[in-house]
Amino acid sequence: MDRLCRSSASSDVANLFVELLGNEGTAVHAYCAPAVHGDRQSFVRDLVDFADFVHLVTLLHGQIPGLIDHAASRTVEVSARAWLLQSLEAFAIEREYLGKLCVAVGPLPSTSGHHETSTIIAQQRHAVEMLALSDRRGCALGTAVAMVLEWNAIRSVLDAGALRLGIEPPVCRLPTKTDTLKLLDSLPEQERIARAMSFGASQLLGQHNGMWDLLEARADIRRSH
DSSP states (O other), X not given: OHHHHSOTTSOHHHXXXXXXXXXXXXXGSTTTHHHXXXXXXXXXXXXXXXXXXXXXXXXXXXXXXXXXXXXXHHOOOGGGHHHHHHHHHHHHHHXXXXXXXXXXXXXXXXXXXXXXXXXXXXXXXXXXXXXXXXOSTTHHHHHHHXXXXXXXXXXXXXXXXXXXXXXXXXXXXXOOHHHHHHHHHHOSSHHHHHHHHHHHHHHHHHHHHHHHHHHHHHHHHHHHO
């Protein structure tokens, strides 16, 4: 539906991001999609699996400075400054929310292969940081844009679990999808930065998909023991 709603006047970059998220985003990953779309049989019904989700997301995106902080320091597009500032301020609230959920769900679930998990997440965090710190014009911004667009799906999972725990989710202050796509439409010299933005975005989605694969594998291990 999103693709059908996009105007023919929309920029190639905006359309590219819609396509990337539609094909590779968290909302279409086999493990996360049921939870994102409110399926009562999703992994969120198991608070151990949900705890694993919360802790791994926090390990990847709960650090200070984070992806958006780094990207803001590398982005030269003036038209993106207000969007980045809003994203920076809003993600501070998201980090607090993650911290609150980490306390509520208890420690990281005991699962065989814990050391390997820690190593994988550390490698993913480093990869994401390198994308956000890239000097290649457009890469950092593309990574940040993908992060904000992706967070809608991740937040849906967090909120579903939070409500099961009796926690009222805070209002998400991140730029809306509409505002983010408007930003992409407004960027100047798009032909010069489109490829780098796409690279940053697709690499971030790849890291997220790797984490969801890891979470699914860990859940399978716990069920088999």
